[in-house]
Amino acid sequence: MKLRNPLLLAALVGALWAQAPSSQTPSSQAPSSKEVDAVYADAHALYLDIHQNPELSAHETQTAAKLAGRLRGLGYEVTEHVGGTGIVAVLKNGVGPTVMLRTELDALPVEEKTGLAYASKVHAKDDAGHEVPVMHACGHDLHMASIIGTAAIMAHSKDTWHGTLMLIGQPAEETILGAKGMIDDGLFTRFPKPDVVVALHVGNGLAAGQVGVTAGVISTNADSLRITIYGKGGHGSAPHTAIDPIVIAARTILALQTIASREVKPGEMAVVTVGYIRAGTKNNIIPDQAELGLTVRTYKADVRKQVLAAITRITNAEAEAGGAVRPPLIEHYEATDSVYNDPALAERLRGVLESTLGKENVITEPPATASEDFSYFVEQGIPGFYFGLGGADPEKLAQAKAAGTMLPSNHSPLFAPDVDPALRTGITAEVAVLRSLLK
Numbered sequence: 355m356k357l358r359n360p361l362l363l364a365a366l367v368g369a370l371w372a373q374a375p376s377s378q379t380p381s382s383q384a385p386s387s388k389e390v391d392a393v394y395a396d397a398h399a400l401y402l403d404i405h406q407n408p409e410l411s412a413h414e415t416q417t418a419a420k421l422a423g424r425l426r427g428l429g430y431e432v433t434e435h436v437g438g439t440g441i442v443a444v445l446k447n448g449v450g451p452t453v454m455l456r457t458e459l460d461a462l463p464v465e466e467k468t469g470l471a472y473a474s475k476v477h478a479k480d481d482a483g484h485e486v487p488v489m490h491a492c493g494h495d496l497h498m499a500s501i502i503g504t505a506a507i508m509a510h511s512k513d514t515w516h517g518t519l520m521l522i523g524q525p526a527e528e529t530i531l532g533a534k535g536m537i538d539d540g541l542f543t544r545f546p547k548p549d550v551v552v553a554l555h556v557g558n559g560l561a562a563g564q565v566g567v568t569a570g571v572i573s574t575n576a577d578s579l580r581i582t583i584y585g586k587g588g589h590g591s592a593p594h595t596a597i598d599p600i601v602i603a604a605r606t607i608l609a610l611q612t613i614a615s616r617e618v619k620p621g622e623m624a625v626v627t628v629g630y631i632r633a634g635t636k637n638n639i640i641p642d643q644a645e646l647g648l649t650v651r652t653y654k655a656d657v658r659k660q661v662l663a664a665i666t667r668i669t670n671a672e673a674e675a676g677g678a679v680r681p682p683l684i685e686h687y688e689a690t691d692s693v694y695n696d697p698a699l700a701e702r703l704r705g706v707l708e709s710t711l712g713k714e715n716v717i718t719e720p721p722a723t724a725s726e727d728f729s730y731f732v733e734q735g736i737p738g739f740y741f742g743l744g745g746a747d748p749e750k751l752a753q754a755k756a757a758g759t760m761l762p763s764n765h766s767p768l769f770a771p772d773v774d775p776a777l778r779t780g781i782t783a784e785v786a787v788l789r790s791l792l793k
Contacts, residue, residue: 384710385785389507390778397503397777400424402472404495408461408488410478411526414439417459417498421523424502428509430521433545437536441523442545445509450517453791454548454736455784456728457501458494458527463487467767492528492764493556493745496771500554500743500780507785515792518546530576530690533730542734550699550791551731551738554780556745558761559719561752562775565707565783566719566742569700571692573740574623574651575658576725578688581606581646581669584680590638599644600633602676606669607631607646613664624661625651625723651723653692662686690727696737703739703787710786711779717742724764739787743780745771 400420409417418439426432430443439459463480465487466473476488501521508519522541526532542548560566583603588596607628618624626648633644650665652658666684673682708716719742732738746761754761762768 383786383789385507393503393506397499401499405490406472408474408490411460411529414459414525437539439525440536443521445519447512448516451549452518452546454520454551456522456553457497459523459525460528461488461490464489464491464767468770491769496556503781504784515789517792530688530727533727551736553728553740554743556743558746560744561746561748562744562772564715564744566717567704568719569697571721572695573693573722573726575692576690577650579648580685582683583644587642588640596640597677598640603644606672609668622657623653691729693726693729693740699737699739706790745776747772
């Protein structure tokens with residue numbers, strides 16, 4: 355993390371929350387079932403619409419317009435095209451803190467195979483010009499529906515909170531570029547700088563109706579690398595006349611897997627995944643180059659540095675051993691740091707969620723191996739609270755655990771949250787958290 359003294363910040367924030375009035379009862383924080391029922395139909399309709407009409411990262415024009423229109427209709431002051439397709443909606447309600455709640459806008463290049471009646475059939479061109487299927491395989495459609503329901507309740511119940519509520523629709527989370535883009539475009543200078551930033555994320559690790567809370571580090575550092583290996587093209591029947599970059603790539607892929615297993619200290623978290631290899635056009639042609647796409651995940655800064663250095667060393671060594679015509683090109687084109695939940699804030703809001711949803715429905719979760727550019731907001735010196743939202747059908751989750759299997763994860767073509775309880779829980783939890791912070 356880039357926080358210069360996170361322990362000092364945690365202590366200061368803890369003191370701040372300790373001074374917060376405790377007279378507010380759980381019932382005044384949590385929205386009533388009547389409040390949720392009043393906004394649910396519109397939120398669910400938005401979910402179905404966005405699920406059927408997903409848009410790729412940095413291309414979320416219609417998605418952003420749909421959110422912006424609804425938020426304007428609720429009385430929020432909305433600014434569009436922040437950091438590209440991002441939106442910022444501000445609702446001021448007297449003197450008090452400023453709290454930011456974020457949702458993501460983008461979908462993934464995944465072909466949906468859920469079999470749902472409202473499954474996405476959308477295809478679009480990616481940034482490379484390739485036509486790809488598009489699906490909300492990471493639950494951002496549910497996040498957007500939740501924030502719209504939450505926005506409506508907050509707008510209609512101003513007597514329950516005071517301060518400034520700032521809602522943002524962030525583009526390009528899946529390419530870990532959107533948060534930085536919004537910050538660079540003046541998110542915290544053109545608009546009120548929040549005292550706290552909040553977000554949630556749905557997944558199938560928890561049952562719908564539950565939420566997950568983690569204090570401290572909650573996600574990984576993430577680094578995206580593109581490696582191009584240069585060989586010498588030739589006829590497939592005469593490999594001695596060529597230098598095969600596919601063979602060099604294969605050796606490189608296998609050698610990279612020894613970083614986590616043989617170089618990183620046992621017990622430390624490190625993942626090196628080669629997500630794609632692109633090379634060649636025909637079975638009897640040896641191409642002149644091969645491209646690998648990597649994602650690298652770590653928790654600690656020193657381990658991150660070690661792993662990235664090892665990737666460079668191994669890639670160069672395998673290329674030289676294979677007689678490559680020149681050193682490989684290693685491009686480090688995306689990166690984000692781990693998300694850090696302020697411990698004092700997390701524990702305070704855990705109590706709010708337990709009062710709202712029941713203690714049995716608030717689960718302590720370990721840090722995840724996924725990544726999130728929500729870290730960019732926290733690194734501006736703002737305490738953050740990022741929590742999990744259960745998306746799994748409780749019965750199916752119990753059956754999977756009993757069988758020792760797992761339900762489809764985020765990014766799977768089969769990912770499909772149990773929408774009704776998950777959406778209601780998302781709205782309820784967000785409102786309770788916001789009302790608690792906006793005292």
